[in-house]
Amino acid sequence: MSGQAITPRSVDFSGWYQDIIREAELADYGPVRGTMVIRPYGYAIWEHIQRNLDRRFKETGHVNAYFPLFIPYSFLQKEKEHIEGFSPELALVTVGGGKELEEPLVVRPTSETIINYMFARWIKSHRDLPLLINQWANVVRWEMRTRPFLRTLEFLWQEGHTAHATYEEAEAEAQRMIEVYRDFAENDGAVPVIVGRKSRLETFAGAIHTYTMEAMMGDKRALQAGTSHNLGQNFAKAFEIRYLDEHNELQYVWQTSWGLSTRFVGAVIMVHGDDKGLRLPPRLAPIQAVIVPIWRDEAQRANVLAAVEQLQRLLADAGVRVEADVRPQHTPGWKFNYWEMKGVPVRVEIGPRDVETNTVVLARRDMPGKAGKTAGVPVEGVAERVRELLDEVQTALFEQARAFRDANVHDVRSYEELREVIQAGGWARGWWAGSDEDELRVKEETRATIRCFPFEQPDGEGPCLLTGKKAERVAIFARAY
RNA sequence: CGGGGCGUAGCGCAGUCCGGUUAGCGCGCGUCGUUCGGGACGACGAGGUCGGAGGUUCAAAUCCUCUCGCCCCGACCA
Numbered sequence: 311m312s313g314q315a316i317t318p319r320s321v322d323f324s325g326w327y328q329d330i331i332r333e334a335e336l337a338d339y340g341p342v343r344g345t346m347v348i349r350p351y352g353y354a355i356w357e358h359i360q361r362n363l364d365r366r367f368k369e370t371g372h373v374n375a376y377f378p379l380f381i382p383y384s385f386l387q388k389e390k391e392h393i394e395g396f397s398p399e400l401a402l403v404t405v406g407g408g409k410e411l412e413e414p415l416v417v418r419p420t421s422e423t424i425i426n427y428m429f430a431r432w433i434k435s436h437r438d439l440p441l442l443i444n445q446w447a448n449v450v451r452w453e454m455r456t457r458p459f460l461r462t463l464e465f466l467w468q469e470g471h472t473a474h475a476t477y478e479e480a481e482a483e484a485q486r487m488i489e490v491y492r493d494f495a496e497n498d499g500a501v502p503v504i505v506g507r508k509s510r511l512e513t514f515a516g517a518i519h520t521y522t523m524e525a526m527m528g529d530k531r532a533l534q535a536g537t538s539h540n541l542g543q544n545f546a547k548a549f550e551i552r553y554l555d556e557h558n559e560l561q562y563v564w565q566t567s568w569g570l571s572t573r574f575v576g577a578v579i580m581v582h583g584d585d586k587g588l589r590l591p592p593r594l595a596p597i598q599a600v601i602v603p604i605w606r607d608e609a610q611r612a613n614v615l616a617a618v619e620q621l622q623r624l625l626a627d628a629g630v631r632v633e634a635d636v637r638p639q640h641t642p643g644w645k646f647n648y649w650e651m652k653g654v655p656v657r658v659e660i661g662p663r664d665v666e667t668n669t670v671v672l673a674r675r676d677m678p679g680k681a682g683k684t685a686g687v688p689v690e691g692v693a694e695r696v697r698e699l700l701d702e703v704q705t706a707l708f709e710q711a712r713a714f715r716d717a718n719v720h721d722v723r724s725y726e727e728l729r730e731v732i733q734a735g736g737w738a739r740g741w742w743a744g745s746d747e748d749e750l751r752v753k754e755e756t757r758a759t760i761r762c763f764p765f766e767q768p769d770g771e772g773p774c775l776l777t778g779k780k781a782e783r784v785a786i787f788a789r790a791y
Numbered sequence: 792c793g794g795g796g797c798g799u800a801g802c803g804c805a806g807u808c809c810g811g812u813u814a815g816c817g818c819g820c821g822u823c824g825u826u827c828g829g830g831a832c833g834a835c836g837a838g839g840u841c842g843g844a845g846g847u848u849c850a851a852a853u854c855c856u857c858u859c860g861c862c863c864c865g866a867c868c869a
Binding site: 328332339341343455467536570602607661663685 | 792802826827828829830831860861862863864865866867868869
């Protein structure tokens with residue numbers, strides 16, 4: 311912890327992002343290019359992401375399991391589009407125990423193949439369906455260009471894999487899970503998202519439909535924050551996953567897969583962070599309230615520390631994740647800055663004046679300086695007040711991010727308007743009936759891609775912004791991470 | 792993989808063009824003292840194979856060759 315000021319966000323977003331990761335002690339670079347060490351504070355955020363997602367998965371009937379890291383290379387080749395999509399970024403193990411392996415092993419880039427291989431052995435009857443499984447795991451994708459949390463050679467995620475009797479059930483599941491992600495992102499992460507379907511070009515390798523939630527970062531670039539796929543019967547046919555239906559006839563299952571990764575930590579940083587550091591949504595914050603004591607002499611110190619201890623217990627008993635920073639070597643001012651860098655949503659200050667009046671000072675991270683500070687808050691009922699404040703911060707962060715997002719999504723009617731909006735860094739929304747080639751052309755000329763066709767669509771139809779043809783839906787274009 | 796930049800103390804950098812005492816500075820770190828309501832101050836101190844290898848030279852952080860790594864911008868992607 312060097313304690314230095316970080317690069318201002320407006321000067322160099324990328325530099326700012328990296329500074330935050332270092333200064334808030336979220337992660338460090340690993341010795342191998344493109345790898346990162348997730349440090350305890352960063353990992354704690356991930357643990358809260360896990361906890362909140364896992365609860366939702368269980369509530370929707372899913373169970374956790376674990377599948378192997380190594381996958382026979384031949385498994386990936388069974389699904390044509392899947393292998394084509396992933397082969398450029400595979401890590402292969404060719405030597406084991408000092409001997410050349412007969413068949414190389416793939417370090418999983420995702421687990422559809424190995425999980426579906428197992429599904430084929432487990433699914434016999436319609437009574438075995440639906441099969442709803444999730445796994446928490448690491449995966450490896452040999453990316454060219456890496457960035458902490460957003461794209462690393464190895465990352466942590468969860469991947470859900472399900473099998474159903476009908477297309478309709480699988481489709482419902484794929485959409486249910488993107489809705490679970492949206493609920494999590496917006497309510498726990500305070501990250502507003504636009505949910506929709508990917509274009510054919512952007513659809514997952516091996517899927518028939520890919521759903522996504524797209525979030526706008528502080529530099530207005532888009533980030534795919536979670537995806538859900540309707541895999542149709544592609545893998546079922548590749549792995550012979552069949553069941554006997556009620557009429558004693560063999561049927562292929564219909565499947566989904568869905569994932570959300572440590573990338574979401576990057577989203578939280580880039581959506582909420584400011585020039586003072588991280589701003590964590592209370593529901594994901596490892597520490598929700600930090601107590602900073604203030605004293606001048608030994609007598610005051612004893613009194614203040616006694617009050618701090620009492621306060622800490624009050625808050626902890628009320629279910630607030632609280633920490634007291636009693637380190638003697640730092641001044642209060644230093645600690646204010648330190649915990650602001652760490653993004654702790656609420657700070658409780660307690661000094662001699664407060665002890666005398668049996669009050670505390672509360673400060674909220676989302677509002678800068680004095681505006682977010684309230685003095686003279688009675689200790690009596692302080693836990694309730696802190697809990698309310700945490701809810702207020704949670705809501706405020708979400709509203710702020712949503713206002714920013716909404717202010718930067720622009721409706722466009724022509725290619726010219728689209729170019730202008732993209733050039734200015736915003737998101738462009740417009741009627742689209744273009745072909746894959748048209749989409750590629752837009753990408754080549756503007757570096758923007760179709761992020762999704764939002765579920766939320768305007769009524770009626772309109773002329774395609776590029777071709778002028780009749781379009782039945784709008785697409786959102788943006789430059790993305 | 793193309794383009795650009797950079798490797799000197801934990802972090803940020805100066806020194807490199809033009810070779811020459813014991814390689815500096817700020818922050819951080821340790822001890823002691825004074826401090827403490829928005830990044831305190833003083834004194835003393837610890838910390839370096841100058842990314843690596845080879846070469847040129849009386850002498851290399853500095854010049855030459857090779858090499859490794861990291862960051863940024865592109866193409867590819869959660």
